[in-house]
């Protein structure tokens with residue numbers, strides 16, 4: 001099976017939306033491509049004294065609604081097309097949530113698991129050295145994504161501050177609390193997803209306190225989804241997985257156990273008393289809710305028909321291909337699409353920017369309440385559009401988000 005190109009998928013999704021909105025062909029073509037992108041070579045002094053060159057990218061997809069915003073991914077399989085797709089999805093995400101921000105994304109081809117702490121720090125500073133003139137609070141504000149951490153954001157913020165000669169905390173989000181981070185950013189992606197899930201369950205008449213859940217991916221998004229599903233709803237998580245495989249226990253898996261096993265063995269697959277399963281098997285389990293929280297293209301036309309969950313919460317970006325979307329819609333599986341489901345992260349990143357610029361420090365309660373309001377409003381808006389046009393939830397999210405970006409472009413006189 002050939003691996004689908006995420007940017008071609010993002011473009012196909014936009015093409016479907018252009019038809020529904022009857023978009024002007026020129027406007028449609030403009031939105032199919034990033035406005036600007038940077039390709040950089042980053043020299044890093046390795047611990048053995050050698051110099052290694054890493055390839056990096058920053059894509060600024062569209063900034064009609066405000067400065068670009070989006071994470072930086074470190075991954076050995078990173079490609080420019082993955083970054084382009086992620087930057088496009090960021091554009092629709094910030095728009096859908098009503099944030100005064102555009103969409104961007106960054107990436108570096110590397111495996112941080114193979115780098116020492118010192119090498120990671122030099123790579124983070126080197127990345128900023130290459131892009132600092134093109135980012136910043138008024139231009140483009142990066143954040144964490146797959147295999148990047150709050151500590152890395154702190155090094156990047158520090159490098160940017162040194163280069164600009166001021167304490168520029170608002171240049172990057174997802175920072176640790178002691179250097180301008182926000183309460184609630186660490187679990188924001190999963191928490192926002194839980195608020196959307198609560199709305200969907202209410203709509204479908206599913207009692208979350210009795211629901212069973214399987215979670216693919218056990219990093220920032222997936223592990224917090226596990227603990228929050230238990231804390232907020234009392235749901236039973238029966239399966240979890242990461243890049244090394246999965247574990248299934250119909251009696252339920254405790255978040256504390258999964259986290260401690262992962263800390264000790266580097267994988268959740270070795271949880272005792274659980275059956276080892278593959279990532280593919282996890283997707284097809286007989287559960288009420290499937291949470292995908294790893295990478296792109298995991299739900300495809302090959303496996304979509306075998307999915308038994310009633311709700312899919314897409315905390316990952318781009319986990320479902322367009323062919324799979326059609327199958328899921330026909331099978332009445334309620335998909336909470338990525339740029340709605342995982343928008344909690346960028347929403348609290350936006351709160352972090354606001355606090356940095358205004359020198360505020362909001363409490364956890366203030367952050368949770370503001371996040372809940374935005375996620376609930378976004379979910380209800382998408383549901384209403386899906387009913388109005390009889391389209392799936394992803395197409396509905398696109399219609400709301402793209403219309404706002406087009407309106408801003410027209411008002412600014414771009415098109």
Ligand SMILES: NC(=O)C1=CN([C@@H]2O[C@H](COP(=O)(O)OP(=O)(O)OC[C@H]3O[C@@H](n4cnc5c(N)ncnc54)[C@H](O)[C@@H]3O)[C@@H](O)[C@H]2O)C=CC1
Nearest residue numbers: 146147217218219220221242243293294315316317342345
């Ligand atoms: N961290 C954030 O604030 C946000 C993250 N996302 C998305 O959520 C997804 C996960 O990101 P994070 O949790 O931040 O990353 P992370 O780096 O904290 O964790 C990634 C997890 O995915 C697992 N994984 C990697 N390859 C896998 C595979 N082939 N099969 C199964 N599991 C695999 C890893 O083992 C790890 O547990 C990504 O799609 C990311 O773009 C979306 C919005 C915000």
Ligand SMILES: O=C(O)CCC(=O)C(=O)O
Nearest residue numbers: 070071143145345346349
């Ligand atoms: O927090 C942010 O600014 C963006 C997070 C991100 O990369 C995403 O939502 O995919």
